[in-house]
Amino acid sequence: MMFDKKTLITTVAIAAFIVTGCAVSGSTYSEEEIGLRKTNLYSENTTNPDKTSYGKVAAGESKVIARAFENAPPMIPHDVEGMLPITRDNNSCLACHDPMVAEAVKATPTPKSHMASFRPLTTLDANGQIVKEGKVVDNTADIKTALHKRDGVSMERFNCSACHAPQSNNEPLVKNEFAPEFRSANGKSQSNLLDTLNEGVQ
Ligand code: HEC
Ligand code: HEC
Numbered sequence: 648m649m650f651d652k653k654t655l656i657t658t659v660a661i662a663a664f665i666v667t668g669c670a671v672s673g674s675t676y677s678e679e680e681i682g683l684r685k686t687n688l689y690s691e692n693t694t695n696p697d698k699t700s701y702g703k704v705a706a707g708e709s710k711v712i713a714r715a716f717e718n719a720p721p722m723i724p725h726d727v728e729g730m731l732p733i734t735r736d737n738n739s740c741l742a743c744h745d746p747m748v749a750e751a752v753k754a755t756p757t758p759k760s761h762m763a764s765f766r767p768l769t770t771l772d773a774n775g776q777i778v779k780e781g782k783v784v785d786n787t788a789d790i791k792t793a794l795h796k797r798d799g800v801s802m803e804r805f806n807c808s809a810c811h812a813p814q815s816n817n818e819p820l821v822k823n824e825f826a827p828e829f830r831s832a833n834g835k836s837q838s839n840l841l842d843t844l845n846e847g848v849q
Contacts (some may be wrong), residue, residue, distance in 0.1 A: 683820040701813045702726060706743060707753065711836065712814060716827040718840045720810045721755070727813060733806055740807045741800060760840045761804045767793035792844050 679687045686694045702709065702724065709725035730739040741757075743749065749756035767779045767790060776783045780793050829835055 697817045699815045700817065701815055703728075711755070713835045714827075714829075714838070716825075717829050717831075717834050718838045718843070719827075721838075723808075723811050723813045725813075727808075731808060733808060735805075738805060738807070744807075745800070757800055757804075758838050758840065760838070760844075761800050762797050763841070764795045764797060764801050764803055765792055765844075766795075766803070768795075789848060791848055794841075794844070 679689060682688045684694060684696075703726050704710075704724070706725040711724050712722045714721055733740065743752045743754040744757050746756035746762075748754075768781075770778045772778050772783065777786055778784070779788075779790050782790065784790060831839065
């Protein structure tokens with residue numbers, strides 16, 4: 648690698664700053680200590696992680712958890728005992744979250760985005776060119792997100808727990824400093840993905 652004189656001086660200065668900085672603050676860690684856990688990194692047999700402890704509050708009595716960021720999939724705030732696994736013939740989540748029944752049981756209805764498929768209809772034309780949503784495109788071309796409405800929840804969304812997960816009550820190992828910004832007043836408790844889907848797409 649080639650350095651001009653100015654870059655070299657800056658690099659050396661930064662390196663010196665880092666080295667003295669560490670020495671002065673005394674924040675060096677031994678190899679045994681560099682993990683997030685409080686025990687020796689090499690002591691696998693005596694280290695027990697915190698137990699996973701999901702909430703036990705029944706559906707209908709739990710408190711919804713604020714969304715982590717705009718249009719984040721909400722966490723499941725209630726016990727899911729007896730509701731999993733979701734199978735082809737049995738999706739108990741929909742027994743309450745299907746928009747047809749959700750209001751009656753005070754569950755959040757599955758949003759409009761779940762009643763749609765976003766997979767573009769893709770074919771090859773006679774010349775072997777890729778046709779997406781009726782338009783000839785390059786393989787890597789960006790197209791406006793396809794939207795094909797479905798009568799009920801799309802099969803692409805059938806496995807709810809692939810995206811919605813319960814929250815375990817454990818102390819985080821590192822404090823989360825992330826502060827989400829919601830552009831709409833109710834963004835903390837509601838999604839609007841279908842209205843914002845094509846933002847930023849040319
Ligand atoms: C017996 C009815 C019932 C069943 C079954 C059920 N839920 Fe719920 N769910 C609710 C209710 C009611 C709420 C609102 C919080 C409350 O009152 O406990 C809720 C809240 C939620 C939320 C949070 C929504 C928000 O606005 O933040 C998610 C996510 C969720 N449920 C996912 C699921 C999944 C996934 C399943 C299947 C594994 C499931 N639920 C099964 C009734 C149910
Ligand atoms: C591929 C991931 C994925 C799957 C699978 C999925 N969801 Fe979602 N869900 C999301 C995301 C992302 C959001 C927030 C953005 C949006 O509304 O699409 C969401 C939002 C929700 C909301 C909040 C609606 C609102 O108005 O705020 C509910 C309730 C919900 N999903 C229930 C379900 C249920 C029930 C299933 C299974 C039938 C399911 N989801 C399957 C990703 C998923």
